[in-house]
Amino acid sequence: MAHTQGAYYVPHGSHWPIIGSIGLFSTVIGAANLFNGGSGITSTPLMFLGLAIIIFMMFGWFGTVIRESVAGTYNNQVDVSFRMGMMWFIFSEIMFFAAFFGALFYARMYSVPWIGGEGHGGLTNYFLWQGYTPTWPTNGPGNIGGNFETIPAWHLPLVNTLLLLSSGVTITFAHHALRAGYRRALLVWLGATVALGAAFLYFQATEYMEAYTHLNLTLHSGVYGSTFFMLTGFHGLHVTLGAIMLTVIWFRCAKGHFTKDNHFGFEAVAWYWHFVDVVWLGLFVFVYVL
């Protein structure tokens, strides 16, 4: 069992959580006012102020944890708690993506065919959407957003798949280098991972530009556009976060943080990176190829 023999560690109080709550509160009030068409200090400025507070909170909170960790305050049991925390956090992220994948599958397997009169949708089709033939991709019987074309799977998305898969390999090399104590190789491989992530994001942005400017594929393009942009968009957001986390870890490695046996910060980010990688494989197959 993973029970540590030795003193339990209970951290002292912290003012960061309440600062985080204030940041979150300001962000969402600002965003809600912005969405409602508000202008002035309580919309965009408040939202960015809130985001700044959240970023400030993260620097402060993570900084405290890093200083405590480097000072050797934590024991094995704390390490295991952190691991479990990260693992279950990633599980919650998987379930968040599951909701959007579920929407995609439901639209493709049920709602679009039913609108087109298949299955038990005959009357719906007859009375509401006569003349609509279900296809995929579709923007529905209302032709919402106008005619559009899709991103061909075997061009940029394939390149992006290769980039992310390679980044999964390079981060593993970096991990091996860390465990072997090769600090230089660690920095090179970790840097390569960040670069691959950045390249992925660059191509993803190119793809979005292409979709918006040439293909008329937008967030408004019916259920195809909705699922396409929400899935790839949330994934891109997670890649961005992962890349920022990797960059932070790179600087920590450069400063000499982490030892051969004690580098959970590194591993947590590596887990997260593999998670965005696996989500991408799901996207590649179900959003682009099929």
Add this chain to the structure above:
Amino acid sequence: MAHAAVHDTHHDAHDHKPEGFLHRWLFTTNHKDIGTLYLVFALTMFFVGGSMAMIIRAELFQPGLQLVQPEFFNEMTTIHALVMIFGAVMPAFVGLGNWMIPLQIGAPDMALPRMNNWSFWILPFAFTLLLSTLFMPGAGPQGGWTLYPPLSLQGGNSVAFVIFAIHMMGISSIMGAINIIATILNMRAPGMDLLKMPIFTWTWLITAFLLIAVMPVLAGAVTMLLTDKFFGTSFFNAAGGGDPVMFQHIFWFFGHPEVYIMILPAFGIVSEIIPTFARKPLFGYQAMIYAVASIAFLSFIVWAHHMFTVGMPLGGELYFMYATMLIAIPTGVKVFNWVTTMWEGSMTFETPMLFAIAFVILFTIGGFSGLMLAIVPADFQYHDTYFVVAHFHYVLVTGAIFAIMASVYYWLPKWCGNMYSERWGKIHFWMSVISVNVLFFPQHFLGLAGMPRRIPDYNVAFADFNMISSIGGFWFGASQLLFVGVIVHAVFFSKNRATTRVWEGARGLEWTVPSPAPHHTFSEPPVIDDSMLAHGDVTH
């Protein structure tokens, strides 16, 4: 058995209570203080949501529009539900988990104490946001707590605020659940094997898993509502190839596990209390755990029984009907085990036991009406009637809330060090248990006679039962003031000091620490005495 734990002496600044109000409550990392915050918050929200229920029952006292506008009535039903679910029942359980899980497993605190603080301190902000919608131009949400589109998207400025409030509650719940799992799996004292854990801790472990699995799905669902309203997506718009019914599927994939999130810890509480006052080990400890796990598993595959009338293919209706009825099996196991635990026990009927027994009987009534609702052709008649309202109030009020009240009476002496007034506790119980049945039982008849839910006016044919129900409602609401009185008296005025064990039949580690439990407990891992564990089933 004896793991003599080696201790070095570096205890940081955590040996004493922090000084000053801010440090004590705002910056706290102490599971007991955070538990107290959660419980006080939940009690506050119980009265906020409860006063909305009073408005609903006042309007329904007689047919016709008396007191409020229909729009305001709809706001009341919507926000009453959101406040009671996310503000009262769930935080109460998290508060109980915070207080009791470390005490039950012999841990010094929660695994991630700072995150624990954040889990709580998001909630007051989230509910400020939610309740502020009542005062917004264009009024608050009126489409029901299930937020079905397109109706929910037709609200005014409140839509975005409600959605963000739900996001914040979700963040809070997920962090709370992660913390509870990490605590239970990583912080148990040596010798506290999984199958020796108190059953309340077990039910929370399974509940926490449900929370992490489904709260993100709710976040996804409301995010889709947000983008449909503000960014032109077509998830729930048939003209764009989407489907409003898709929202219902995603929502209830969250929603059904959610209702078990609100009852599994209640099962745990009742499974702690009945053995204590029957002075017998819990009958079928392991069966109880497997039953809870089965219920949790089934909760993921029955969601569409909330949507039988929406127009699903016949195969779907049949599947969801049969899968739903399966839940009766593990639930029956639990009910029979509680009864068998009491069988030939030397029972006494202190207030916690009274609430626990009422739970067993009244929750079972709610379970039976649930079984009736599970039958598709019958549900076509009951759907969206007061029968459904009666059903889920039996499982949530006489189920979840009664269990929470039972647990407060049970553990309050451990928390504050004083005994509550048994006389007033019993008065509170009898007032509650009678009034709650006056309140909700007639609603079965109303529903079977066809009275729809979520309406401010009704046919005169329903007048008598509505008046009876409203009288029960006011009576039940007023009775809860007694609850506050008993708590305030016990915490601040009672001279009757609690012993360490508090209850003669109590078993488990939480009863080995002094009453009130000191600010820090188990800074050294306790030695587990198997014969003192709650269920006494450890030899198998």
